Amino acid sequence: MERRKTQSTEEILSTLKDTDFALSHKMIQQRLSIEVDRATIYRVLNRFLEDGIVHRVISENGKQYFALCEDCERNDHHHNHFHFRCNKCGKVECLAREVDIQLPAGYTAENINSLVTGICASCR
Amino acid sequence: MERRKTQSTEEILSTLKDTDFALSHKMIQQRLSIEVDRATIYRVLNRFLEDGIVHRVISENGKQYFALCEDCERNDHHHNHFHFRCNKCGKVECLAREVDIQLPAGYTAENINSLVTGICASCR
DNA sequence: GTAACTGCAAAATATTTGCATCCTT
DNA sequence: AAGGATGCAAATATTTTGCAGTTAC
Numbered sequence: 001m002e003r004r005k006t007q008s009t010e011e012i013l014s015t016l017k018d019t020d021f022a023l024s025h026k027m028i029q030q031r032l033s034i035e036v037d038r039a040t041i042y043r044v045l046n047r048f049l050e051d052g053i054v055h056r057v058i059s060e061n062g063k064q065y066f067a068l069c070e071d072c073e074r075n076d077h078h079h080n081h082f083h084f085r086c087n088k089c090g091k092v093e094c095l096a097r098e099v100d101i102q103l104p105a106g107y108t109a110e111n112i113n114s115l116v117t118g119i120c121a122s123c124r
Numbered sequence: 125m126e127r128r129k130t131q132s133t134e135e136i137l138s139t140l141k142d143t144d145f146a147l148s149h150k151m152i153q154q155r156l157s158i159e160v161d162r163a164t165i166y167r168v169l170n171r172f173l174e175d176g177i178v179h180r181v182i183s184e185n186g187k188q189y190f191a192l193c194e195d196c197e198r199n200d201h202h203h204n205h206f207h208f209r210c211n212k213c214g215k216v217e218c219l220a221r222e223v224d225i226q227l228p229a230g231y232t233a234e235n236i237n238s239l240v241t242g243i244c245a246s247c248r
Numbered sequence: 249g250t251a252a253c254t255g256c257a258a259a260a261t262a263t264t265t266g267c268a269t270c271c272t273t
Numbered sequence: 274a275a276g277g278a279t280g281c282a283a284a285t286a287t288t289t290t291g292c293a294g295t296t297a298c
Contacts (some may be wrong), residue, residue, distance in 0.1 A: 004272050004277055025262080037280050042263060044278090060237045062186045062287075063262070082225060087234060095228065101206060104219065106245030110211060113184045114238035121230030128252055128297050149287080161255045166288060168253090186262075187287070 003047065008036045012044050013053075022057055022065035022083065022092035057083045057092060058113055065092045086120035093120070127171065132160045136168050137177075146181055146191035146207065146216035181207045181216060182237050189216045210244035217244070 003009075015031045016023065023031070029041055036044075045066050048054040057065045065083075082095040092115075103109060127133075139155045140147065147155070153165055160168075169190055172178040181189045189207075206219040216239075227233060 058184050060182050108242045109240050110242040116233050118232045118234040
């Protein structure tokens with residue numbers, strides 16, 4: 001399936017580029033300079049996910065957050081870093097420090113979703 | 125608020141005790157030997173959460189999974205361990221190994237939700 | 249008896265999907 | 274022209290809530 005360059009796609013991508021933290025669907029919609037349908041945003045984001053352009057964190061509120069894969073533009077698309085969500089300002093950030101997860105024998109990892117919640121430095 | 129001993133509560137608790145992995149709301153409902161309303165199950169689980177009897181993992185499918193706090197019955201109710209969800213059998217387990225998360229300066233952690241998905245030993 | 253708990257229905261929230269139409273290539 | 278992308282509405286899915294009736298203590 002070939003990907004086409006559309007206004008929605010470009011807008012959503014540049015919105016993600018403009019922020020250094022992860023955005024929820026709603027946050028993305030609010031930041032767009034044009035109106036894009038809810039469903040379209042989800043579809044674009046899911047396409048980005050498939051293409052490995054963004055990664056997704058699920059917060060403990062059950063919501064999805066999306067962020068560009070800055071560091072992970074290399075081939076091995078591993079996201080073994082933590083995310084942090086501030087309970088005050090709501091920002092979801094990618095924590096730089098990588099974590100090596102040691103699984104029990106015979107287990108293989110495919111995806112890692114890890115989120116720490118608390119208070120960030122600027123909020124306290 | 126005082127807690128009362130009811131059939132639903134006892135049933136849900138013993139269901140959780142009978143399994144060594146985390147259960148979703150639906151899985152719990154199916155395992156109960158009596159019929160308990162959807163909303164009641166959620167309310168019971170949330171009470172358990174408040175009381176620190178269970179802990180909750182959010183899977184990357186957005187669903188909540190609940191498991192008894194075996195190891196965490198001590199005072200400091202920290203859940204800095206990983207969870208693993210098998211993409212084949214769907215089991216969500218608590219991985220024994222503790223992980224120390226190093227946050228940037230000024231950050232304080234309140235809750236940790238970490239889930240690795242992949243294939244477990246018995247499924248491959 | 250009183251406050252906690254329950255069931256039922258309805259609401260709230262988040263995400264996906266069907267389908268006709270539009271637009272990129 | 275072909276098929277990928279979009280908008281709209283409707284469907285799913287999960288969890289929560291209001292409220293009246295029930296039950297534990």
